[in-house]
Amino acid sequence: xxxxxxxxxxxxxxxxxxxxxxxxxxxxxxxxxxxxxxxxxxxxxxxxxxxxxxxxxxxxxxxxxxxxxxxxxxxxxxxxxxxxxxxxxxxxxxxxxxxxxxxxxxxxxxxxxxxxxxxxxxxxxxxxxxxxxxxxxxxxxxxxxxxxxxxxxxxxxxxxxxxxxxxxxxxxxxxxxxxxxxxxxxxxxxxxxxxxxxxxxxxxxxxxxxxxxxxxxxxxxxxxxxxxxxxxxxxxxxxxxxxxxxxxxxxxxxxxxxxxxxxxxxxxxxxxxxxxxxxxxxxxxxxxxxxxxxxxxxxxxxxxxxxxxxxxxxxxxxxxxxxxxxxxxxxxxxxxxxxxxxxxxxxxxxxxxxxxxxxxxxxxxxxxxxxxxxxxxxxxxxxxxxxxxxxxxxxxxxxxxxxxxxxxxxxxxxxxxxxxxxxxxxxxxxxxxxxxxxxxxxxxxxxxxxxxxxxxxxxxxxxxxxxxxxxxxxxxxxxxxxxxxxxxxxxxxxxxxxxxxxxxxxxxxxxxxxxxxxxxxxxxxxxxxxxxxxxxxxxxxxxxxxxxxxxxxxxxxxxxxxxxxxxxxxxxxxxxxxxxxxxxxxxxxxxxxxxxxxxxxxxxxxx
Numbered sequence: 001x002x003x004x005x006x007x008x009x010x011x012x013x014x015x016x017x018x019x020x021x022x023x024x025x026x027x028x029x030x031x032x033x034x035x036x037x038x039x040x041x042x043x044x045x046x047x048x049x050x051x052x053x054x055x056x057x058x059x060x061x062x063x064x065x066x067x068x069x070x071x072x073x074x075x076x077x078x079x080x081x082x083x084x085x086x087x088x089x090x091x092x093x094x095x096x097x098x099x100x101x102x103x104x105x106x107x108x109x110x111x112x113x114x115x116x117x118x119x120x121x122x123x124x125x126x127x128x129x130x131x132x133x134x135x136x137x138x139x140x141x142x143x144x145x146x147x148x149x150x151x152x153x154x155x156x157x158x159x160x161x162x163x164x165x166x167x168x169x170x171x172x173x174x175x176x177x178x179x180x181x182x183x184x185x186x187x188x189x190x191x192x193x194x195x196x197x198x199x200x201x202x203x204x205x206x207x208x209x210x211x212x213x214x215x216x217x218x219x220x221x222x223x224x225x226x227x228x229x230x231x232x233x234x235x236x237x238x239x240x241x242x243x244x245x246x247x248x249x250x251x252x253x254x255x256x257x258x259x260x261x262x263x264x265x266x267x268x269x270x271x272x273x274x275x276x277x278x279x280x281x282x283x284x285x286x287x288x289x290x291x292x293x294x295x296x297x298x299x300x301x302x303x304x305x306x307x308x309x310x311x312x313x314x315x316x317x318x319x320x321x322x323x324x325x326x327x328x329x330x331x332x333x334x335x336x337x338x339x340x341x342x343x344x345x346x347x348x349x350x351x352x353x354x355x356x357x358x359x360x361x362x363x364x365x366x367x368x369x370x371x372x373x374x375x376x377x378x379x380x381x382x383x384x385x386x387x388x389x390x391x392x393x394x395x396x397x398x399x400x401x402x403x404x405x406x407x408x409x410x411x412x413x414x415x416x417x418x419x420x421x422x423x424x425x426x427x428x429x430x431x432x433x434x435x436x437x438x439x440x441x442x443x444x445x446x447x448x449x450x451x452x453x454x455x456x457x458x459x460x461x462x463x464x465x466x467x468x469x470x471x472x473x474x475x476x477x478x479x480x481x482x483x484x485x486x487x488x489x490x491x492x493x494x495x496x497x498x499x500x501x502x503x504x505x506x507x508x509x510x511x512x513x514x515x516x517x518x519x520x521x522x523x524x525x526x527x528x529x530x531x532x533x534x535x536x537x538x539x540x541x542x543x544x545x546x547x548x549x550x551x552x553x554x555x556x557x558x559x560x561x562x563x564x565x566x567x568x569x570x571x572x573x574x575x576x577x578x579x580x581x582x583x584x585x586x587x588x589x590x591x592x593x594x595x596x597x598x599x600x601x602x603x604x605x606x607x
Contacts, residue, residue, distance in 0.1 A: 012309050012310060012311055012318070013308070013310040013311070014310070014311050014313055015313065016312075016314055017312065018310075018312055018319065019310070019601075024246075024258060024294070024295065024296040024297065025259045025295055026246070026259050026261050026262055026279070026292045026293065026294050027292065027293050027295070028262065028290075028291070029067075029293045030065070030068050030069040030070055030291055031070070031291060032050060032063060032070050032281060032289040033070055033071075033072050033289070034053075034055060034059065034061045034072075034289070035055065035281070035286070035287040035288055035289035036053035036055045036059060036281050036287045037053055037054050037082075037265075037267040037268065037282050037283035037287045037288065038052075038053050038082035038267045038283075039052050039053025039054075039082070039084075039280075039281050040085070040095050041086055041269035041270055041278075041280065042086050042087060042088045042090065042093040042094070042113075042271055043088075043089050043090035043271045043272075043278075044089070044090070044271060044272050044278075045271070045273075047064075047065065047066065047089070047090040047091075048064070048065035049063070049065070049089075049093050049113065049271070050065070050269060050280055050281065051063070051086070051095055051113070052077055052080065052098065053287075054082040055287055056287075057080070057102070058080045058081050058099070058100065058101045059076070060077030060078070060081070060118075062076050062118070064090055065090075065291070075116065075118060077095060077111055078109075078111055078118055078120050079100060079107065079111070079120070080100070081099055081100050081109075082098060082099050082101070082130070083097075083130035083146075084096060084099075084130070085098070085132040085134035085143050085146070086134050086269070087134040087137060087138070088113070088136075088137050088141070089138075090115065091113075091115035092112075092113070092114065092137065093112070093113035094111075094112055094113075094134070094137070094160065095110070095111045095113070095118070096109070096110040096141070096160075096165075097109075097125055097130060097132040098130050098132070099130035099131075105149055106128040106147075106148060107128050107130075108124035108125030109124055110124055110125065110160070113138075121163065122163060122164075123160065123163050123164040123165050124165070125143060126158055126165055127148060127154060127158070128149065129146035129147055129148050129154050130146055130147060130176075131177050132144070132145055133145045133146070133178045133179055133180030135180045135182045135183060135184065135187040135205075136182070136183050136184040136187070137184070138162065139161065140160065140183070141184060142157060142158070142159055142168070142180070142183075142184045142205065143157065143158045143160070143165070144156070144157040144158070144180060144187070144189055144205070145171065145174070145180070147176040153174040153175050154174055155170045155171035155173065155174030156168070156169075156170045156171075157169055157171070159184055160184075168205075168207075169205065169209040171189060171203050171210045172203060172212065173201050174194075175192035175193055175194050175201070176221075177191075177193040177221035177223075178191050178192030178193075178223075179191050179192075179224050179225040179234060179237075181226055181229075181233075182228050182229040182232070183228070183229070184207065185205075185206065186206065187205035187229065188202065188204055188213070188225075188228075188229045188249070189201075189204075190203075190216055190223075190234055190249075191216055191219070191220050191221060192221055193221035193222075198220045198221040198237075198238065198240075199220075199221065200217070200219035200220075201215060202214055202215055202216065204229055205229075213249075213251075213252065214249065214253040216234060216254050217254055217255075217396055217417075217440060217463065218237075218243060218395055218396055218418065219239070219417070221266075222236075222237050222238045222266035222283075223236050223237025223238075223266070223268075224236055224237070224269055226271055226273060226274065226277040227249075227273050229251065230250065231248075231250065231251070231273070231275075232248070232249040232274055233246065233247070233249070233270075233273075233274045234247045234248075234249070234254070235268075235270065235277070235279055236261055236264070236265055236266060236282060237268075239395070239417065240419070241264070241419075242264040242265050242284060244262070245260060245261075245393070245418070246260055246294070248274055248296070249274075253441075255439070255441050255442065256392070256393065256396045256439045256440050256441055257296070258484075259294065259296075260349065260393060260394075261279060261292055262292060263282075263284070263288070263292070265284050265288055265290075266282060266283055268280065268281050268288070269281050269282075272294070275295065276293075276294065277293075277294040278293055278294070279292045279293075279294070308320060308531075308549055308550070317604070318604040319601055319602065319604065320601075320604065321601055326556060326574070326594060326595060327594070327595060328545070328558060328559070328560050328561055328593065329561075329592065329593050329595070330590065330592060331579075331590075331591035331592060331593045332373050332374040332375050333589040333591065334352065334375050334579055334580050334591065335368055335375055335376075335377045336355075336364060336366045336368070336589070337587045337588055338356055338357045338580050338587050338589075339356055339580055339581045340354075340355050340386040340388075340566045340582070341364065341388065341566075341567075341568045341580065342354055342355075342389055342390025342399055343569050343579060344390050344391055344393055344398070344570055345370070345392070345393045345397070345570045346393070346571050346572070346577075347372065347571040347572075347575040347576060347577045347593055347594075348370075348371065348372035348575075349369075349370070349372075349395075350369065350570035350577050351367070351368075351369055351390075351392075351393070351394045351416065352370070352375070352568040352570075352579050353368075353381055353388075353390065353399050353416070354366075354384070354385050354386060355388075355568070356387075356566075356587065357587060358582075358586065361405060363385055363403075363405050364384055364385075365380035365381040365382070365384035365385070366380055366381075367421070370394075370570070370579070370591070375579075378419070379421065380421070381399060381414055382414060382421050382423065383404055383410070384404065385399075385404045386402060386432075387433050387449075388400065388402030388403075388410070388432065389401050389402070389434045389435060389445055390436050391436040391440070391443040392439050393440070395416075395417065396415075396416070396418070397415070397416035397440065398414070398416070398424070398439075398440045398443050399413070399414045400412070400413040400414070400424075400427055400436065400443075401427055401430070401431050401432055401445060402432050403432040409431050409451060410430055410432070411426040411427040411429065411431075412427075413426060413461070413466070415440060416440075424461075425464050425466055426466070427445060428459055428466055428467075428468060429450050429455060431445075431448040431449055431455060432448055432449050433448045433449045433477035433478045434446055434447050434448025434477070435447065435448070435481035435493075436481060437483055437485075437488055438483075438488070439484070439485075440463065441461075442460075442461070442463070442486075443461040443485060444458060444485050444505070445459040445466065446472065446479065446481050446488070446490050447475065447476050447477060447479055447490070447493065449477045454475050454476060454477050454495075455475060456471040456472035456475035457471050457472075458470055458471060458505070460485055469505075470505065470508050470509045473503055473510055473511075474495070474499060474503065476493030476494060476495050476499055476521075477493060477494050477521075478493055478494045479491065479492050479494075479521065480493075480523045480524060480525030480537075480569075482525045482526055482532040483505070483528050483529040484528070485507065487504075487505065487507070487528070487529040488504070488529060489505070489513070489527075489528075489529045490502070490503045490510070491503075491513075491523075491534060492516055492520050493521050498519040498521045498537075498539055499519055500517070500518070500519035501515060502514055502515055502553070505529075513548075513551070514551055514552035514553055515553070516534060516546060516553050517546055517554075518544045518546065518555070520536075520537030520538060520539070520542055520565075521537060521538060521565075522536075522537050522538050522565035522566045522582075523535065523542070523565065524536050524537070524567055524569040524576075524578050525569065526569055526570070526572055526573055526576040527548070527573030528573070529550065530548075530549065530550030531548070531550070531573045532547070533547055533573040533576050533594065534548070535560055535576070535594070536560055536565055536578060538584075540584075541563035541564065541565055541583060543559035543560040543561070543562065543563050543564075544559060544560075545559055545560065545594070547573065561592055562588070562592070563584070564581040565582055565583075566580075566582045567580050568580055568581075571594070573596070574595070575594065575595060575596075576594035577591060577592075577593055578592045578594070579591045
């Protein structure tokens with residue numbers, strides 16, 4: 001009897017549960033009925049609460065979220081205000097402090113919500129303040145940070161017992177516009193502003209005193225957060241500009257999430273837990289009503305890829321992921337035509353940097369950001385270079401290695417925070433023509449040209465330093481890579497002639513995967529270890545597009561519009577971006593966008 005492997009060329013996976021779509025993602029939720037910013041929030045992703053805020057003037061409006069829709073409660077806060085602190089759940093919430101425009105001035109007023117009405121507590125904050133952060137529950141709340149009527153930043157914490165506030169420990173860094181989460185005896189304070197400068201500071205509270213925690217990767221103010229002291233999430237805020245950056249905290253270190261908010265905004269609110277959070281409201285040029293839901297999938301999930309086939313042992317069903325063929329379309333032009341450069345981010349929030357502009361001095365430090373239709377020039381890299389590698393996002397990018405003037409291989413690393421580049425830890429081996437993948441705090445540098453020749457060495461970056469990882473089985477340069485630091489993919493490259501070799505990385509060791517159908521180098525790649533898109537490259541210059549499912553490559557009938565190599569890339573295997581590059585005659589500024597619709601999980605039925 002014929003097996004599926006014999007017919008289709010790969011095995012059917014046996015899984016206890018269906019694959020999940022991604023490591024983490026923000027998705028659209030129901031919109032607030034009242035667009036606003038500087039508001040309070042409490043509860044969970046499926047039972048959230050929004051109250052107060054600024055709509056010009058301030059409001060006491062209260063809304064409840066059921067996981068899809070916000071419903072107005074006709075009974076709002078007794079004291080309309082903005083920049084208030086909050087804690088608790090949808091049916092037992094706490095609102096305190098804030099700024100009252102009608103007075104005007106700061107307040108220490110505290111109100112409790114029972115699921116239908118707000119009641120003013122006899123206990124007010126000992127120090128009236130606004131832009132205060134909160135944590136805990138209705139009967140064990142925590143207030144910290146903020147600013148007083150005299151404009152003095154506050155560091156002192158106050159603890160609420162259900163009726164009275166008492167003074168607690170004082171933070172090392174008094175600040176305003178910060179975020180908080182956790183419990184009264186295990187609170188977390190992060191971000192904020194000191195003398196107008198956004199902060200990355202994190203402090204942890206044990207019920208009596210504050211101690212320093214790990215710093216945010218993206219310093220910011222007017223951000224929001226959710227979760228616990230040892231499992232927190234930070235999102236949005238103002239760098240400036242407004243940011244979509246999302247980070248998760250494990251009790252010691254912040255890690256930039258591969259998922260970013262769809263809408264960059266500040267003065268938003270949030271609630272929930274680290275793996276299921278809610279973000280709502282905020283400010284761009286006006287108050288916002290948008291709601292976004294965050295989901296973080298953990299092990300032992302298998303991640304979904306297009307064309308995947310598996311047998312679900314729990315439901316006893318043969319399933320697969322359906323997909324449309326996809327297509328390439330022309331996008332916005334770069335401001336600086338170039339090739340041999342690096343990129344990161346997504347198709348609608350891309351980043352391109354460095355490269356060769358094709359004219360003297362043949363090295364570039366230019367950095368550009370893409371918004372889904374147009375490229376904007378921003379602050380350049382500190383060191384002009386070409387044939388460098390890169391990873392990360394538009395607000396947390398990483399550039400490393402490359403070839404620098406006058407003719408030297410580089411070990412330098414630079415980190416981008418959405419505004420400017422700063423020096424990071426140096427590579428152990430100076431090189432150019434390698435491949436990069438991952439995020440700013442967990443990247444891989446793979447292979448490339450080193451002295452005296454091509455190397456297969458891999459290095460891993462932890463946000464400050466590079467350490468040696470496993471070496472590729474096939475030494476090469478000008479290859480492509482995708483995936484994350486513990487599940488990477490390396491493919492193609494130049495050995496002379498070009499290679500089709502593919503290798504998979506588990507965080508320590510590389511093993512052989514299925515070979516590309518078209519051997520090539522200076523190609524592009526985006527996706528995960530089990531769902532990657534390969535495109536373009538040379539020799540000869542190519543328009544070919546291939547998709548990897550974790551086992552084998554399949555040639556997609558859709559090809560790029562222009563044969564191209566040495567481009568910068570961004571995005572995913574279903575929403576990719578190719579920018580610039582060299583077409584054999586000239587360096588180009590043209591971008592191309594790849595769009596492939598995932599039609600979701602399908603079940604094989606027998607009729």
